[in-house]
C-alpha cells in the first residue's frame with residue numbers, strides 16, 4: 327500500500343502572497359521585501375537562507391506580525407495575520423507560535439523548568455507532563471531543571487529556549503539563527519532535537535540560518551536575495567546548499 331506523508335496531503339500552515347516591506351522614506355528608503363510568495367508545508371522543517379540584508383529576519387517578523395507588512399497577505403493556519411489587530415496578533419503569538427531566537431530571551435530569575443513552562447502558564451494551559459519529560463530527556467536537560475540561566479552553558483540555554491518553544495506544541499515554531507553562537511557539538515545536538523520534534527511530534531519549524539550544515543537538516547531550503555525568493559531546494563545536502571548559495 328502507498329504511504330503518503332501528512333505533509334504531502336495537507337494544506338500549508340503558512341501562506342504568504344505578494345509580501346512587500348519598505349523601511350523609511352525618500353533617500354533613506356529600503357525595500358527589505360519585494361514581493362514574496364511562499365507556502366510552508368505542515369510537519370516539515372523549512373530553512374531560510376540568503377546573504378546578510380537579504381530580508382530573512384524581516385520576512386519572519388512580518389509573518390508573525392511583529393512587523394507590519396507594507397503590502398501583501400500572510401495566513402497562518404487559515405487565519406489572516408495581515409488583517410489582525412494588535413490584540414489578535416498577541417493572542418496568535420501566545421497560542422499558536424513558538425519562538426527560538428539567537429538571544430535566548432530566558433528570564434534570569436526563573437529556573438530552567440520555570441522558563442520552559444512559562445509560555446504555557448501565560449496562556450493558562452495545563453502542562454503536559456509526559457511531553458515535558460520527553461522534551462527534557464531528549465534535550466539532555468533533566469539534571470539542569472533547577473538551574474537559573476546564568477548557571478547554564480550557552481548550548482544549554484539555547485536548548486531551554488528550544489524546549490520552551492516546543493512544550494505547548496504550537497502550530498509553527500520560528501527559529502532565527504538558533505545555532506548562531508553554539509559550538510559545533512551543541513549545534514548538532516540542537517538541530518537533531520529540532521529534527522526529532524518534526525519527525526516524532528509532527529512539529530512545523532521554520533528556521534533562518536547562515537550555516538549550510540544546519541540547513542542540511544531541513545526538508546527544504548528557501549533562498550532569498552535582495553528581498554526576493556531566488557530558489558528552493560528539497561532534501562538539501564551541505565553540498566547542494568553551498569552550490570545554491572554560490573548561485574545567488
Ligand SMILES: Nc1ncnc2c1ncn2[C@@H]1O[C@H](COP(=O)(O)OP(=O)(O)OP(=O)(O)O)[C@@H](O)[C@H]1O
Pocket residue numbers: 349350356357358376377378379380381382383384385
Ligand atoms: N527597522 C529597520 N529600519 C530600516 N531598515 C531596516 C530595518 N530592519 C531591517 N532593515 C533593512 O532591511 C534589509 C533586510 O534586513 P533583514 O534584517 O531582514 O536581513 P537579514 O537577511 O535577516 O540579514 P542578516 O542575515 O544580516 O540578519 C536590510 O537592508 C536592513 O538594513
